[in-house]
Amino acid sequence: MERTWFRRLAPPVDGGVRLICFPHAGGASSYYVPLARRLADTAGIDVAGVQYPGRQDRRSEPGVGDIVDLAGMVARALAAEESDRPFAFFGHSMGALVAYETARHLVRRGSPLPVRLFVSGRAAPGVGPTVADQHTDEEELVAHVRDLGGTAEAVFDDPDLRAMVMPALRSDYRALRTYAWTPGEPLDVPMTMLVGRADPVAPVELVRAWNGHSARPARMEVFEGGHFFIDGALSEVAELVAEDLKALLPVRAGGTESTV
Numbered sequence: 001m002e003r004t005w006f007r008r009l010a011p012p013v014d015g016g017v018r019l020i021c022f023p024h025a026g027g028a029s030s031y032y033v034p035l036a037r038r039l040a041d042t043a044g045i046d047v048a049g050v051q052y053p054g055r056q057d058r059r060s061e062p063g064v065g066d067i068v069d070l071a072g073m074v075a076r077a078l079a080a081e082e083s084d085r086p087f088a089f090f091g092h093s094m095g096a097l098v099a100y101e102t103a104r105h106l107v108r109r110g111s112p113l114p115v116r117l118f119v120s121g122r123a124a125p126g127v128g129p130t131v132a133d134q135h136t137d138e139e140e141l142v143a144h145v146r147d148l149g150g151t152a153e154a155v156f157d158d159p160d161l162r163a164m165v166m167p168a169l170r171s172d173y174r175a176l177r178t179y180a181w182t183p184g185e186p187l188d189v190p191m192t193m194l195v196g197r198a199d200p201v202a203p204v205e206l207v208r209a210w211n212g213h214s215a216r217p218a219r220m221e222v223f224e225g226g227h228f229f230i231d232g233a234l235s236e237v238a239e240l241v242a243e244d245l246k247a248l249l250p251v252r253a254g255g256t257e258s259t260v
Helices: 029-043 067-079 094-109 138-148 153-157 159-178 204-213 234-246
Strands: 006-008 018-022 046-050 087-092 117-120 191-196 218-223 251-253 256-258
Touching: 006 029, 018 029, 018 094, 029 046, 029 234, 067 094, 067 159, 087 094, 094 117, 094 159, 138 153, 138 159, 153 159, 191 204, 191 234, 204 218, 218 234
Parallel strands: 018 046, 018 087, 087 117, 117 191, 191 218
Antiparallel strands: 006 046, 251 256
């Protein structure tokens, strides 16, 4: 895949569907390494992660403080691949919005669409910015991210590590604060909504509202845990992803066509 925007997260799997994963605010493609390895090993699903500017190997680049603009960049990079391989999107938290807006950009371009969209830990577009998106003070933002549990404490306790991650975090939260959904036709893409039962920033009913953004059948699954429920429910999430992709098309495993 295109090396600027996409990262290989597990040994490649030939053929079948590719799952493209969009990280949360302040996060990087590497967040999905455990899920990628699980899906490659157990279901023969190839996984790639989107690497936003401003973090890890792209930390010298300025972050993109606009969800729709960021999605447009990802859509252009994806369309440039000119591959006929089917793909699906998985986005967690901010990544759910970027994945959704990327799919909308693909519609406008007349490009192939994902065979399924997995949206995780994020209220549906149109409900407006949540209170959690509004942090502008750096200490309040750090305290908020600590409470969510998605970033190791050592990152914020070490001044050098903190200095490395804060530009991306500030840029991402600026993108969340300023995001305004533009009404349009529901996507002609099946959708799966995932949420932690105790998520403090994405209540179950607001995640369920994603159902209105798809013209195709949708599925909702509630997991035990908070905002980063994926960390504690890795096997269950991988099983759900494999099951939903299996329902759409065969996935290659072990060099032969398999039903996952």
